[in-house]
Amino acid sequence: MALKRAKADAVIVGLGWAGSLMANELTQAGLNVVAIERGAWRDTSSDFPTTVDTDELRFATRRALMQPPAVETLTFRNTSDQTALPLRDWNTYQFGIGVGGAGTHWNGMTWRFLPNDFQTYTNTVERYGKSKFLEGMQVQDWGVTYADLEPFYDKFERLAGTSGRAGNIQGKIQEGGNPFEGPRNRDYPLPPLERTRVATIFDKAARELGYHPFPVPAGNTSGAYVNPLGVHMAPCTYCGYCEFFGCGNWSKSSPQACIMPALMQRKNFSVITESEVLRVNLAEDRKTATGVTFVDHDNNEWEQPADIVVISAYQMDNVRLMLLSGIGKPYNRETGEGVVGRNYAYQTISGASIFFENERLNPFIGAGALAQAIDDFNSDNFDHSNHDFIGGGVALVHSTNGRPIGLSNGVPPGTPRWGSEWKKAYQHAYQNYNSIYVMGNSYPHRDVYLDLDPEYKDRFGRPLLRVTFDWIENDKRSAKFMADKSEELGHAMGAKTVVRSEPTTRPFSPMDNLSSHTTGGAIIGDDPKTSALNRYLQSWDVHNTFVVGASAFANNGGYNPTGTVGATTLWAAEAIKSQYLKSPGPLVRI
Amino acid sequence: MVLMAAGIAVAKARVIFGGMPWFKDPVVLPEPVVADGWKFFTAQEVAAVEAIADRLIPSDELSIGGKEAGCALFIDRQLSGDYGRAATQYRLGEFKPGTPSQGPQIKDTPAERYRAALKSLDDHCKQNFSGKPFNALSPEQQDGLLKQLEAGALALGRVDSKAFFNLVLQNVREGFFADPIYGGNKDMAGWKMLGFPGAQYDFRDVIGRQGEDLKIIPISLISRKS
Numbered sequence: 001m002a003l004k005r006a007k008a009d010a011v012i013v014g015l016g017w018a019g020s021l022m023a024n025e026l027t028q029a030g031l032n033v034v035a036i037e038r039g040a041w042r043d044t045s046s047d048f049p050t051t052v053d054t055d056e057l058r059f060a061t062r063r064a065l066m067q068p069p070a071v072e073t074l075t076f077r078n079t080s081d082q083t084a085l086p087l088r089d090w091n092t093y094q095f096g097i098g099v100g101g102a103g104t105h106w107n108g109m110t111w112r113f114l115p116n117d118f119q120t121y122t123n124t125v126e127r128y129g130k131s132k133f134l135e136g137m138q139v140q141d142w143g144v145t146y147a148d149l150e151p152f153y154d155k156f157e158r159l160a161g162t163s164g165r166a167g168n169i170q171g172k173i174q175e176g177g178n179p180f181e182g183p184r185n186r187d188y189p190l191p192p193l194e195r196t197r198v199a200t201i202f203d204k205a206a207r208e209l210g211y212h213p214f215p216v217p218a219g220n221t222s223g224a225y226v227n228p229l230g231v232h233m234a235p236c237t238y239c240g241y242c243e244f245f246g247c248g249n250w251s252k253s254s255p256q257a258c259i260m261p262a263l264m265q266r267k268n269f270s271v272i273t274e275s276e277v278l279r280v281n282l283a284e285d286r287k288t289a290t291g292v293t294f295v296d297h298d299n300n301e302w303e304q305p306a307d308i309v310v311i312s313a314y315q316m317d318n319v320r321l322m323l324l325s326g327i328g329k330p331y332n333r334e335t336g337e338g339v340v341g342r343n344y345a346y347q348t349i350s351g352a353s354i355f356f357e358n359e360r361l362n363p364f365i366g367a368g369a370l371a372q373a374i375d376d377f378n379s380d381n382f383d384h385s386n387h388d389f390i391g392g393g394v395a396l397v398h399s400t401n402g403r404p405i406g407l408s409n410g411v412p413p414g415t416p417r418w419g420s421e422w423k424k425a426y427q428h429a430y431q432n433y434n435s436i437y438v439m440g441n442s443y444p445h446r447d448v449y450l451d452l453d454p455e456y457k458d459r460f461g462r463p464l465l466r467v468t469f470d471w472i473e474n475d476k477r478s479a480k481f482m483a484d485k486s487e488e489l490g491h492a493m494g495a496k497t498v499v500r501s502e503p504t505t506r507p508f509s510p511m512d513n514l515s516s517h518t519t520g521g522a523i524i525g526d527d528p529k530t531s532a533l534n535r536y537l538q539s540w541d542v543h544n545t546f547v548v549g550a551s552a553f554a555n556n557g558g559y560n561p562t563g564t565v566g567a568t569t570l571w572a573a574e575a576i577k578s579q580y581l582k583s584p585g586p587l588v589r590i
Numbered sequence: 591m592v593l594m595a596a597g598i599a600v601a602k603a604r605v606i607f608g609g610m611p612w613f614k615d616p617v618v619l620p621e622p623v624v625a626d627g628w629k630f631f632t633a634q635e636v637a638a639v640e641a642i643a644d645r646l647i648p649s650d651e652l653s654i655g656g657k658e659a660g661c662a663l664f665i666d667r668q669l670s671g672d673y674g675r676a677a678t679q680y681r682l683g684e685f686k687p688g689t690p691s692q693g694p695q696i697k698d699t700p701a702e703r704y705r706a707a708l709k710s711l712d713d714h715c716k717q718n719f720s721g722k723p724f725n726a727l728s729p730e731q732q733d734g735l736l737k738q739l740e741a742g743a744l745a746l747g748r749v750d751s752k753a754f755f756n757l758v759l760q761n762v763r764e765g766f767f768a769d770p771i772y773g774g775n776k777d778m779a780g781w782k783m784l785g786f787p788g789a790q791y792d793f794r795d796v797i798g799r800q801g802e803d804l805k806i807i808p809i810s811l812i813s814r815k816s
Contacts, residue, residue, distance in 0.1 A: 041606055046616040054789035055811060057768035058620065068678035078691050085688040085695055088680045197800040237792035248791070261610070270607030297604050360801045364786055365793040404767040404786050417740070418646040418759060419733070423783070427652060430784045456683045509691035 002293055002301040008034040011292055011306035013277045013321065014313035016101020017562060018548040018569045020255040020263060021159070022310050024229070025573035027266045029581070034304060035271040036294050038313075039067070039098030044256050047098075048246030050239075056403040060244040063090055065105045067097035074316060075453040078470040078507050080333060086456045086464065087510055094516040095314045099273065100246070100255045102314060102516075103562070107243040107368030107400065108219030108252050110162045111559035112153045112567070115146035115182040116380040120443070120555060123380060124390055132390055134473050136446040138343060139390075142554045143526040143535035146182040149567045152574070154185055156566030157217075160253035161225040161233045164188040164217035178214040180375040190222045193236065196399035198361050198434045199372040205492035211374040216396060217563070218369030219253030229262035240401035242368025252368065272296070272304075278460065280309050280325040280545060289327075289545045295460065307584075308576065311547045312569070318551040319344075319450050319521035320465040327542050328522070328532045331449050333468075339532040339540075340522055341450040345556040346469060347517040348393060348440030350479040350502050352486035354495035355412050356432040363430065364402030371398040377485055378558040379441060389477035391441030393558035395486055397434055407433075412497050435501070436486035439515065440479060442556040445472045450521045471504040479504040517561050519553035524568075527590075534588040536575035537568060543586045548572050622812050623773030625663055629670035630701060634723065635708050636662055639758075641725035645732050646762045653783040654776065656762050664765030664774030665704075674701035696750070700757065707754045710746040711735075771812040781808045 009031035012019045019035055026033050042048075048065070058064045074093065075084035087093070096102035116123050121139045124132050133139055156162075166187040167177030174187075192215035195203070199215075206213040220236040227233070236251040250257045263269055274297035281290045281303070291305035311318050322328055322340045331342035373396035375381055384390055401407075408426060409417070410433045415425040453466040471479075483502040490498035503514055525531025528540040537552050539545040548569040550561040557564065579587055628636060643656030653659075668674060676699040685697040698706065712723040715735070719727055724735065738744035740759075742752030765774030767781070769789065775781065781788050788808035796804050 041611055043610065048617065050791045052617055052619055052811075054791055055620075055769055055771075057764060057772060061764060061768075062673065062678075069680035070678050073680040076692055078689065082689065083686075085686060085692045086680050086683060087693055088696075089694060090678070091693060194797050195800075196797065200800060235794070237794055238797050239791045239793065241791075264606075264608075264610050267608065270605050273604050273606060275604065360803060362796075362800075362802075362804060364790070365797050402784075402786055404780060404784055405764055408763050408767070418736070420648050420650045420652075423647065423650065423652050427783055430786070459682070507689070507691045509693065511691075511693040 002303045004303045004305070007291070007305040008032050009306065010308040010310060011036065011304050012310045012312055013292060014038070014101060014311070014317070015099050015255065015271055016096055016312065016314070017103035017255060018565055019101070019310070019312035020259040021566060021569045022312055022548060022573050023269060024259050024263050025570065025577060027263065027269045029577045030268065032268045034306070036275050036277050036292065036304065037099055037271055037273050038276045039274065041273045042098040042100050042104060042246070042256065043260070044246065044248060044250055048248050050248035053245055053248040054239065054241055056405050060403055061405050063244060065096070065098070065244065065246060067095040071097065072458050073464060075456050075464050075466045076510055077466070077468055080447065080468055084453055084466045084468070091510040092513045092516055093316070093510060093518065095316070099260065099271065103254045104246050104256060105244050106562060109369040109371070109560040110157065110160060110217045110219045110253065110563045111557070112181060113146070113557035113559060113564050114180065114379045114381070117441070117555065117557040118142045118145050120390065127380070128384060132384070136472070137474060138444040138446060140525055140530055140554055143524050143531070144571065149571055150182065150185060152567040152570040153563060155570050156563060158189050159227050159229065159258055160219050160566065161190060161221050161227055161258065162188050162217050162219055162253065163190040163193050163222035165192050165215055167214060176214060178375050179212050180378065180381045188217060190225055193218050193220060193222045193367055193370050194238070195372065196361070196365055196370060197359070198397050198399055199370070201493050202372045202397040202489070205489060205494070206374050209488065209492050211376045213372050213374050216369050216371040216373050218367065220367040220369050221251045227258055229259065231258055231261050233257055236367050238365050238367050238370070240364050240366040240403070243400060277321065278324070278462065280311070280321065280327060282326065282542060286326070287542060289542050307544060309545045311545065312549055315518050315521065315550040316450070316465055318547050318549050320452070322522055322532065322547065323452050324462055327539055327545060330451060333446065333449055336446065339528070339530065342530070343444035343520040343523045343554055344448050344450045344467070344469065344518070345442040345444050345520045345553070347515040347556055348442050348471070348475040348479050348504065349514040350393070350438045350440065350483040350486060350504065351395070351436045352483065352490045352501055353433070353435045353499040354490040354493060355429060355497040356494065357496040359432050361431055361434060362402070363399065363407070363434070366399035366401050368400055370400065371396045377482060387481065389474045389481070391443065391474070391478050391558065393438040393440030393478070393482050395436055395438045395482065395489060398437055402430070413499055436489050438482040438486055439517070439558050439560065440475070440482055441558045442519070443472070443474055444520060444555055448472065470508050476504045517556065519550040519556040519561055522547045522551040523554045524552045525554060534586070536587045537572035538575070538587050540586070544584060546572055546576065619811055620771055622771045623663060623667050625773070628666050630666045630674065631662070634712065635704070637725040638708050638712060638723065639665060641732060642736065642758060643762045643765065645729065645736055646759055647766050654779050656766055659766050659776045659779050660774040661762045661765030664768065664772050665761045667773050668761065669701045669704055675699055694753065696753065703749055703754055703757065707746045707749040707751070710749060714744065714746070769812065770810045778808045778810055
């Protein structure tokens, strides 16, 4: 028999970006909120101070801040006719653990998705006809638009202290920003980060090709900043210890740096750490949740009753927890019915490695989101009439780090991997190597989905989540196009050697470490037959359960997901505060 | 039940409320590795690993080699700790061979793989090179064997030789480039070879000097620990 805690107004499962933003909003509205976090309490000065943080082996190679596969992993297969096997060692998926979640160790690229990304179905049919979708694609509109989310993107950028340059303020194009972005009400709270040598070279080359380069919006502070909660952030020092690391300098947008100092002062908030939620408990009629059951650090089982349940773990874990709790009908690939696990999407990666002859790039000067990009070939920013695919991606150069273990394969093709020849090549390439990196749109497909694995279990004996994924034909075509563009950019930058990167030409493997950006599986939409959640991220079936995070994305944009995780979470929080609390029940009636 | 005014109720669920927690065990630097004997390797294994490290990263005009840099000491300490035990890996359920996309399905831990593979390698050498173990071979002979391992062309008993080569190459690179606090990268030789400044945390003063040789003297975590 489980121990029972006092009832809360709302329980929040997972205290990363989505969970802490939601907790902040609901406690401000006066609710008594309890968060349950699988990992430990984590803060800047106690867990990653600058005197401990600058350690590549510990944090990047051995991934000390991340959730180990031993705690929970996924099983993986490329196609439905294969048997999935567990991912046993570190791989491309980067789940956070501990207070702050993946918001502690991320790089900080803080994008708004493009207006077209939310309405790709409608726009594509209008512009190119339905036949533009290749066989099996399940593209559908989100049920929310960019215009709906704009105020919430703005709110997130203010809370996070985002550095960038606007490209479109209220319809007026701004020089030096991204002219393709959706109209924004006002500029970023901080100006862009300074540029590195490689960003300068890219900017000039892209301009000469007629493209529109701009600084990537960064969750790394270009100056001192105080956010609307009164939390102070310090200027980024360009140390190059961002991805996989916590920021020891209060300079990276993260729950620790932006939300927790204010949230923890509130009497109506508490967090239970080192405790894992096993399931959401449902009432007998299965139309409402009664709370959650969790196991604490001492292996005691507890019940936390609550009027509202917010599932805000990582995208994969949100889907898994819904499946384990029986919330929503699981997706069935054979019948096409069911919604939980449907419309899983990834990030279509391509690009080019570039090697200069005689540069001095000083790669150790960088920041997680210090990058220069072009958006000329993202989403529907260019005419697809003469292309046999939809979407595209952002292309960028990234000054993120000069860490020597991780970079040691960054040598020109044909170089041996060891011996004096490798040493000589690596020493030269260290100052001369970078790459054009393309994050491409990823669209849902019938054959790409998430479900529970029939064989492999976690440490509590619950089924692991099974990923069935391979590049779809649209990915392959768009990546080929983007790899061509990347080669063009590399040559225009004056690189001596340009090596095309087109991983979509071989089966996808999570061991390739291409991107950690996974989306979907519990998506929002207008139709309960094709979406697990309504437009307010509320379960169609269990109305007091809201599922926030990238799991809600109906498709992936050609960008990092976090900005849109923030905006959709704040949008859902507003709906809870302004509508649900007054009249608990489904916010959308069909 | 212990209750702090602003703190942690430890006797029941680990609940944190009413302000930031008063106390917790702060994260500290790793204990610096001191060369006071071997914790995992036998003397013969040390000889083999030092010989391999010195071929993968040879001593030349650019830097000292993997042996002098302390790569074997680094790997010894890694294998005797969590890494050697595969503490972070998922080890439940049946280990079955899969497709290349599905990643390694290796039941042995890194420590077990080193133990078995180094023995098989020495056995192979003794059989084929008049009783000599790997470390007693000429550099040319050693390079030839390493190339065979790299290509998966040399059988090492039950150990996947290609996967073992990749493991050793990764660990030797780690030993050459990780902070010296872990036992390798002697005098920051790996960092000096590349011009990597190590554990520096602030480049605001130099980011504007694009394309310049900044001649930053590297620092290590270990210099911060008195």
